[in-house]
Amino acid sequence: MxxxxxxxxxxxxxxxxxxxxxxxxxxxxxxxxxxxxxxxxxxxxxxxxxxxxxxxxxxxxxxxxxxxxxxxxxxxxxxxxxxxxxxxxxxxxxxxxxxxxxxxxxxxxxxxxxxxxxxxxxxxxxxxxxxxxxxxxxxxxxxxxxxxxxxxxxxxxxxxxxxxxxxxxxxxxxxxxxxxxxxxxxxxxxxxxxxxxxxxxxxxxxxxxxxxxxxxxxxxxRDLIDARFPVQYVVRPKSDEFHDYRGYGGQVAGGVLKQGDEVVVLPSGMTSKIAGIDLFDKEIDMAFPPMSVTIRLEDDVDVSRGDMIARVNNAPTATQDIDAMVCWMTTAPLLPKAKLAIKHTTRNGRVMVKDIQYRLDVNTLHRDQETKQLGVNEIGRVQLRCTVPLLVDPYSKNRTTGSFILIDETTGVTVGAGMING
Missing domain, CATH: 3.40.50.300 (P-loop containing nucleotide triphosphate hydrolases)
Known part of the structure; x- marks a missing residue:
C-alpha cells in the first residue's frame, strides 16, 4: 500500500x-x-x-x-x-x-x-x-x-x-x-x-x-485513449540468463497499454499481443504517458527502432505528405524546394518543402500569403513531402506524435520545429 x-x-x-x-x-x-x-x-x-x-x-x-x-x-x-x-x-x-x-x-x-x-x-x-x-x-x-x-x-x-x-x-x-x-x-x-x-x-x-x-x-x-508507443530500442541482453529475452524499449506517447492487449506494429502491419511490460527490473500491469518501459510481445515479429506499437483498430495515420505549422530557427530562410532531414518520434527521414502557404504574424494573427519564405523565428504553414511514411496524429490530439524537428543535413543543426495540423 x-x-x-x-x-x-x-x-x-x-x-x-x-x-x-x-x-x-x-x-x-x-x-x-x-x-x-x-x-x-x-x-x-x-x-x-x-x-x-x-x-x-x-x-x-x-x-x-x-x-x-x-x-x-x-x-x-x-x-x-x-x-x-x-x-x-x-x-x-x-x-x-x-x-x-x-x-x-x-x-x-x-x-x-x-x-x-x-x-x-x-x-x-x-x-x-x-x-x-x-x-x-x-x-x-x-x-x-x-x-x-x-x-x-x-x-x-x-x-x-x-x-x-x-x-x-x-x-x-x-x-x-x-x-x-x-x-x-x-x-x-x-x-x-x-x-x-x-x-x-x-x-x-x-x-x-x-x-x-x-x-x-x-x-x-494527456491522451489516454489512443495507444502510441514509438520504439526507441530493441532490448536483447547478452547474458546467458536472459538469452531468450526480446523487448522493445521506449516512452509511451499516448493511451494505456496492458498485458494481453492486441496490438499492431507499424508500418509493417503485423499483429500480436503484449506478453508483458517491464519497468527497470520489475514487471508492471500497465503503462501510460510519459512512462519509459520495455514491452514484450507474444509473437516473434520484426520490430525495429522507428516502428510504432498501437492498437489494431486505433492506429495513427501513415503518410508521406505533412501539413504543419513550422517555427523556423536559423538565419538562412526556409524556401520552397529545400531538402532537410526530419526526426519524428523515433523515426528519421528526409523531406522536401513542397509549399509555404503563409507566414503567421504572431502579433496580429494576420496570415501573410504573399511571403513564400520563413525567416529566423518566424512561424508559418508549410507543406512537406517525406521519403518515408511517418506515423502521425494531429498536434491538437497528441503533442508527441504530432510534432517533429527539421535538421540541416550538412551541419546536423536543428533548424525548425513543426506541429502537424489536423
Whole structure:
C-alpha cells in the first residue's frame, strides 16, 4: 500500500514568459525562496549584494542572474531549467527568454510544458510581447495558461487596473485556443498572492499563484485513449540468463497499454499481443504517458527502432505528405524546394518543402500569403513531402506524435520545429 513517504509525487512543468523588467526573475526567485529551494549561503549572498547596492529590500532577481549575465555578454540564449518542490508537487520551470529574437527558444521551452505563465507589468498593461507569448503558448497547445499581473504594489493594488487588464486579455484569448485561463494579481517583490494571500488585495478572491500551481489538474491533459508507443530500442541482453529475452524499449506517447492487449506494429502491419511490460527490473500491469518501459510481445515479429506499437483498430495515420505549422530557427530562410532531414518520434527521414502557404504574424494573427519564405523565428504553414511514411496524429490530439524537428543535413543543426495540423 502506498504511503505518504513512498507515493510518487506529481510533476508540473511550466514555462515562464514576460517582457524585460516585467519581474520574471524576481518571481522565480520568490518561488524558490518561499518553497525553501535555495541554500542559506545563497540567500545570505543575495542579501549582502542587495545591501551593498543600497537596496532596502532583498533583490530576489539575483538568484537567477546567471541567465541575465548571458544576455549581457551576448551569448546565445538558451532555456534555463530550474527545479523546486513543495509537499504537494514537484516543479520544473522552463525560464524562456521574452525577446522576439528568442522566439525559437520560447518554442523549445514551452513545447513540453503543462502550463504557461505569462507576466505583465500592471503599469504597462498588455503589450505586443504579452499577446505574442500567449499566441505561441496557444499554438503549442499548452493546456493551462496563467496571466500574472505583476507589480500591483506600484499601482496601489488597484482593482480597477487589474480588472482592465483582465478584461482586455480575456477578450484577446477568445481568438486563441486556451482551454484554461487564470488571471492573478501579484507582487513578486513583496510576495503578495505568490505563496501567501495578499492583505493588500482583499478584493481578489481567487487562488494564490502557488496554490494554483499546486492544484491545477494536468493528468487528464494527456491522451489516454489512443495507444502510441514509438520504439526507441530493441532490448536483447547478452547474458546467458536472459538469452531468450526480446523487448522493445521506449516512452509511451499516448493511451494505456496492458498485458494481453492486441496490438499492431507499424508500418509493417503485423499483429500480436503484449506478453508483458517491464519497468527497470520489475514487471508492471500497465503503462501510460510519459512512462519509459520495455514491452514484450507474444509473437516473434520484426520490430525495429522507428516502428510504432498501437492498437489494431486505433492506429495513427501513415503518410508521406505533412501539413504543419513550422517555427523556423536559423538565419538562412526556409524556401520552397529545400531538402532537410526530419526526426519524428523515433523515426528519421528526409523531406522536401513542397509549399509555404503563409507566414503567421504572431502579433496580429494576420496570415501573410504573399511571403513564400520563413525567416529566423518566424512561424508559418508549410507543406512537406517525406521519403518515408511517418506515423502521425494531429498536434491538437497528441503533442508527441504530432510534432517533429527539421535538421540541416550538412551541419546536423536543428533548424525548425513543426506541429502537424489536423
Amino acid at each position: 502506498a504511503t505518504a513517504q513512498n507515493k510518487p509525487m506529481d510533476l508540473l512543468r511550466f514555462a515562464t514568459a514576460g517582457s524585460v523588467d516585467d519581474g520574471k526573475s524576481t518571481l522565480i526567485g520568490r518561488l524558490l525562496l518561499d518553497s525553501k529551494s535555495i541554500f542559506e549561503d545563497q540567500l545570505e549572498a543575495v542579501e549582502a549584494t542587495s545591501e551593498a547596492k543600497g537596496y532596502d529590500y532583498t533583490d530576489l532577481a539575483l538568484l537567477t542572474d546567471g541567465l541575465r549575465s548571458e544576455r549581457e555578454q551576448g551569448i546565445t540564449i538558451d532555456v534555463a531549467y530550474r527545479y523546486f518542490a513543495t509537499p504537494a508537487r514537484k516543479f520544473i520551470i522552463a525560464d524562456t527568454p521574452g525577446h522576439v529574437q528568442y522566439t525559437r527558444n520560447m518554442v523549445t521551452g514551452a513545447s513540453t510544458a503543462d502550463l504557461g505563465l505569462v507576466l505583465v507589468d500592471a503599469r504597462q498593461g498588455l503589450t505586443e510581447q504579452s499577446r505574442r507569448h500567449a499566441l505561441i503558448l496557444s499554438l503549442l497547445r499548452v493546456p493551462h495558461l496563467v496571466l500574472a499581473v505583476n507589480k500591483m504594489d506600484l499601482v496601489d493594488f488597484s482593482q480597477e487596473v487589474f480588472d482592465k487588464i483582465h478584461a482586455e486579455f480575456t477578450q484577446f484569448a477568445t481568438k486563441l485556443n486556451i482551454p484554461d485561463l487564470q488571471v492573478i494579481p501579484i507582487s513578486a517583490l513583496a510576495g503578495d498572492n505568490v505563496v501567501n494571500r495578499s492583505e493588500n488585495m482583499g478584493w481578489y478572491q481567487g487562488p494564490t499563484l502557488m496554490h494554483h500551481l499546486e492544484h491545477v489538474h494536468v493528468a487528464s491533459d
